[in-house]
Every structure is written in structure tokens, then in C-alpha cells.
Amino acid sequence: MEDKFYQPNYGDDDVITFNSSEMCKFGRFKQVLQSALQSKLPDTLVEYLEAQGITGTSIREYQKGSFRVENYNRKWFIDGKNCEILSIGAGGWQKGKLRIKFTLEFCPDEPEVEELTQSNDVEINQTESPLDDIRQLMSKDTQ
Template sequence: MEYNYYLQNCSNDDVIQFSNAIHKVGQLKTAIEFAANDQNKLPYTLLYALQEKGVKLENLVAMQKLLGDGLDAEVLKIGAKGWQKGKIRVRVTLEFEPEEPEIIETESPLDDLRRMMNNNT
């Protein structure tokens, strides 16, 4: 499970509010990891969705590996000399994108003095 940089700076006891509810960040991370990795709806839903589009996986165990540590795979790229071995996996990413604070330019008390000095010269 990947978390964007901002959530990595949050402790599990920090809180996040959305949909009129407040949750601890750790509770949210745990729930999403459970949904992605346990024999819950996500692995079944993804398995059937892939199969409907012609992507064949042997069984639910293969789907759980795809969502977890990954499945052994090989890639043949155009122009490559041969197959490259590795792992393929699906990552579920939890992100929080903070809004950029609006920068309000405030006038400095020294601006009046600068204007007076410029007017006198």
C-alpha cells in the first residue's frame, strides 16, 4: 500500500474528516489495506472485472498475490533482445492533496515610510 508524501507525515493517531465523519488516519489505512489484501470484495470484484476483459488469472489466490507481493511475470518490450523477468502487482494508493493556501499580500507598515521617502526625493 502506498501513501502519498503528505499522509506519510501523518501519525496513525492524526485524524481526517470526510463525508461528515472523523476517522483516525491509522484506522483508514488499516481498512483500505484489509479491503485490498483480505478475501474481501475488492479481490473478487477485480478478478471478475479482469476476466470480463479477457485477462485470465488462475484463481483468487493469484488475484491476492497481484494485490500483494506480486505475481512472477515477464515483459517483452519492442526493440528488446528478449524477455525481462520481474513481478507485476496492482497498487492501491491512498492520497491526500492539500489545498494550496491562498497567499494574501498584506501591506507592510514600512510601505508608508517608503512612499513618504520616495515622495520627498
């Protein structure tokens, strides 16, 4: 099966609905989704990674002038986490940041083909094609 999802480029004033009775602007939906991704999800993600033995994923910063350590796991989705990657065939470790980014993808439903029943025959109603004029001219030339 072919993957027909793509990243839509909808504007903030475009409208989205999930149950056909309530709608919201796409910009508002993106804001709420971004907020959700930066509030609870980062801590849950880090806890899960560390429970699976992938340690060092937490982002903590020490506050100057105090002994407090602040948790900044949301930076996974904003600035990224410092890391080093050793790729096969590379000349060594490459320092950088790894950021988690989510994308919204959309897959339009297939258009329904109208079926017309005439005298026990089923015909498919097709939309006019720009090639119809050329086909008519070609059929006249062959007659």
C-alpha cells in the same frame, strides 16, 4: 487545470473526517482500506480481467497432501503476480512480478481570500509578506 494532488505523509494518529461529525485516526482508515482491498477486490478484479479476455491472472496454489486449490488473488496486492514483459527496444522478455498498488492522494482546497468593503471599494486583505519591510525601505529611498 493543474493537478494539485499529492501523496500525504500523515501519521497514524492524525485524524480524518468525511462528514464533519464522525472522525477516525488515519492509521485506522489505512488498515480498513488495506483490508478491503485484500478481501473482495482481488477476486472481482481477476473475474473482470478474465471476462475481458485477459486470462491467466488468477493466483492459485495447490495444498500439499490434498487435491484442494486455494485462491490467492489477494497476492496481487501483496507479493505480486509472476509475469514476463517484452518492452520495445529491450533485448527480450524480462521475468518478474507485477503488483497492484493503490495510493491515497490529497488536494488541499484553495484558501479563501477575505474581501473587505469600504466606501463602495472592494479591497483584498493580504497577509503580511516578509518582503513588506524591503518594499518600505525601497519606497523611502525613491522619495
